Amino acid sequence: MIKINPTYSEDFLSRYVTNVITERLIPLFNNMILTAPEVDQERILEIFSEEFIHDLVLCGAEQLDEKIFTIYDHLYVLSERYCLEYYLKDIDLDPSVVSMPIRKNVDKDRIRTIHTRVIDDLQLLSNERQSIYLPLIINDMQGTTVASQIKEQLTLLNSMMSGNHILNDEIKRLYPDWVNDFPNLFNYNAMSQIFGREITNSMNLDICPYCNNEDIETINEEGAETRPDLDHFFPKSKFPFLALTLSNLIPSGNRCNQKYKKAKSMLGYVHPYIDGIKQNTLFDFNYTFDEGRNIDAIDVKVINQSSNIDRNLDLFRIEATHNKNNVKNWFLKLEERYQLLINCEPDYLNEILDNDNLVRARLDVDIQKSPRKEEYQKLKIDALNFLSGRDYNMTD
Template identity: 25%
Template sequence: MIKVPTKFSPEFIEEYYNIVSDMVFLNKINEYNDETAEYREFKYYLSQNFLKIITASFNELLDVLTEVNNLYPIISECYNPQKFFKGTDLNEISSILEIMSIHLRGDANLNRICALKSDAINEISIVNRRLQSHYVDFYISELNNSNDAHSIKSCCKKIYTTLNDGNIDLEVAPEWVRQLKNIMSYESIPSEVLRKVGDELALDYCPMCNESQVGNITDENRVYRQALDHFLPKSKYPIFSLSIYNLIPCCNTCNSLFKRDKDTLSPPHANPYIQGSDEHVIFDIEALALAMLYKKESGSRVRFIATNTNVDNNIKLFKLLGGYNKRETKRQILRIMSLFNSYYAKWNATMTYEEFLVDIVDYDSSKLPYEIIYGKFKMDLLDFMEKVNR
């Protein structure tokens, strides 16, 4: 929700790159031997583009993603199959659908399935000329070699579930593709390096909810590092598991409870390094103000105003409507509004507006929203109150 305009220092980026580069090329790749031509080609591509993959801005990573999808579609197919197969027209495989609908009982049915095999192969082959799917190609070969109705129907079911549901069997994938999670292993990054990610950005409040504090916690014996969300989830985009601008410091609730491994490209969401709600009014302050004015408790629900598709998708993903209507959170929001009413009604005679904002509301206009609890709400409220009382 909140844009994070801070960037990593060149010194830290160099340190981070050197550590993950050694980890991948001196350890992970050396531990894994694969002599297939496809893997050797991918390893060369990785070596030539590793600096970009690890240190580039998020928009540049999207360019890399397009390139990787074009060169190695098997990666997208294995790790994000629902997106890979999305939009496939099942009407193009009518023979496969018919085979699946036929019961495996009676000679007439069994013969009908076998008779439809040739049409099924032709139809799915035409579909796969466009898809270039490793899995579909594998199942076409399996279907070609099937000579009885049971095997033919089984192959057709596999093809259907692959195209319709994105259900795949990772064991059918090339070994080097299955090893990607291990080669680009986020879990292998030393904890002290990940702690420095948070220290470099030094956020005070979660850029997603703008409510929970973030940051590393130090006690006498150890440092507990803050959560780092993979904006492009590593389960679906393993090649970006180590990319520094794919790591978003956030609170545990936003990371583990709401975001999890949701694909933020389908539909598109706002990456805080690129885009935030800062340039939009997102809170419906007028509705809240009217509810307070007429003491309508039922109308005092916090609402959001539709603004930008990407930002709106973040609001939905991180359940901000429910979060800002929690009893305690809403109580704090209504208290802040009440303070503004009190200032304009009586306190402005005894203190300046700037003193009121800093001392009473805990809002310093020189700070960014992620440095202030409910910073974005306070920003929208401040703008509304100034217009009303101008």
């Protein structure tokens, strides 16, 4: 994952504040509060002052977690409705329960013990937060004693805690109207029609920052206009109050956004405005050409970075996407060029490696290119270092 540094002009920010916050969001918020029950109005206003709304939309990426905690730890009804995994985050349930054996009596007793403890924990949580959904879950669980049914219930609860559970329409109707209508306040579609292209243009990104492997160039030529998806790092389906927050908008490729990331909450993952891949080696290359020089003999491996960024690398399938045929073909040609230089021009090789322009011309690695503008640039730098034994750095 590549770190990016968004910058917006004062003119853009002024127009964004006027159009998005002053003229739309705050009036809608004030109207919504009038429709909420009085007890809810007080709790909403404790958080959502005009100052807080303004800061919510314009805060930096490093503040996004704090905004989530502030809102969901105060307005529990919102977290239960939109981000059940956050609502249940303090429930102690080992995910291994889904594969727990229940053939022996000792196993059945064990899962019943877990079941009883979890029900007690859910009941405490429900009472503390005046839950709407949990009483229904607890009621179903309390009437179950058969081990196989208990396992099904705990598996369902694990799915909820993993973020893979979607409330059905019947459950949604149990929530107050203001809760169900809450996402309508933060109208992303209306905003993106006005500002979407400006946002992607300002990023000056040609390659998806999540994978460094998919073209996302914004085209502004009349009649051919196109721009990449603006991914919500914290998805708007689970964090609707971040739908308009500039630091939550990431230009990205369709594959990373719609296939890999989807609606994952992203809590605990690395935000590309905050951090990215460092200069240390990320890719390793295994190959033997005993049976011919072809891409089938090449295997690209991702090296564990021993940091939270490993979660991003796994989520966005970095190893798989860097084992695509076009990437392997590029590496095969690089290795061929390098071997030709060793065999035919060994005295000239060091001169080439000492000159960035010659490296670009003879080995097809442009060291000066940023990964924001060059496809799989990190792999290219690592491949050059792998073959040459040098220590070239990737340009920020």
